[in-house]
Amino acid sequence: EDQVTQSPEALRLQEGESSSLNCSYTVSGLRGLFWYRQDPGKGPEFLFTLYSAGEEKEKERLKATLTKKESFLHITAPKPEDSATYLCAVQAANTGNQFYFGTGTSLTVIP
Amino acid sequence: GAGVSQSPSNKVTEKGKDVELRCDPISGHTALYWYRQSLGQGLEFLIYFQGNSAPDKSGLPSDRFSAERTGGSVSTLTIQRTQQEDSAVYLCASTRSGADNEQFFGPGTRLTVL
Numbered sequence: 001e002d003q004v005t006q007s008p009e010a011l012r013l014q015e016g017e018s019s020s021l022n023c024s025y026t027v028s029g030l031r032g033l034f035w036y037r038q039d040p041g042k043g044p045e046f047l048f049t050l051y052s053a054g055e056e057k058e059k060e061r062l063k064a065t066l067t068k069k070e071s072f073l074h075i076t077a078p079k080p081e082d083s084a085t086y087l088c089a090v091q092a093a094n095t096g097n098q099f100y101f102g103t104g105t106s107l108t109v110i111p
Numbered sequence: 112g113a114g115v116s117q118s119p120s121n122k123v124t125e126k127g128k129d130v131e132l133r134c135d136p137i138s139g140h141t142a143l144y145w146y147r148q149s150l151g152q153g154l155e156f157l158i159y160f161q162g163n164s165a166p167d168k169s170g171l172p173s174d175r176f177s178a179e180r181t182g183g184s185v186s187t188l189t190i191q192r193t194q195q196e197d198s199a200v201y202l203c204a205s206t207r208s209g210a211d212n213e214q215f216f217g218p219g220t221r222l223t224v225l
Binding site for chain 1: 115144146151152153154155156159161167169170202204213214215216217218219
């Protein structure tokens with residue numbers, strides 16, 4: 001069964017303290033892995049799409065990487081405004097239209 | 112240049128009543144998704160519309176749930192005979208075309224069934 005697991009569930013960082021969020025997945029033929037940011041009371045906001053192992057993408061303090069089994073979202077020198085829930089989703093070759101979402105990592109950055 | 116909009120933002124209903132949730136996708140986006148997000152759960156796929164093709168209804172949890180998309184634009188998710196376990200945030204997302212592009216999400220409708 002296709003599955004997406006995110007860890008940790010929650011993470012508290014001091015401002016400037018870099019860290020990584022993990023998304024491990026088991027799907028039959030990955031079509032794409034997506035990272036989203038979700039603020040309280042809002043819908044998820046797209047961050048990155050990764051398609052193949054070895055691929056990396058960056059945006060400001062965020063960098064996403066992909067291997068054959070997992071993806072990492074690296075946060076460098078985070079700021080309080082980076083506090084949010086980060087969601088990972090995968091799309092599999094054999095399930096066409098569906099996206100499988102993890103339960104997210106709730107990140108809190110303390111000033 | 113509006114994003115995806117959903118209405119109502121909040122809906123409180125009594126068990127057994129029917130509810131309709133509305134989604135207005137971004138203009139020109141041909142694909143539309145409905146998801147359910149319960150506390151502590153990941154987003155749960157409900158249904159997918161792509162252009163004029165038959166919708167992918169494989170995620171609908173029961174026959175009390177249905178959805179339609181009129182004119183390839185606005186979509187309505189209907190839940191009949193609501194149950195307390197239907198309480199969740201219902202999110203709609205649209206994409207430019209196809210199923211493998213970034214999804215633009217609406218703010219969601221928070222449904223509470225008393």
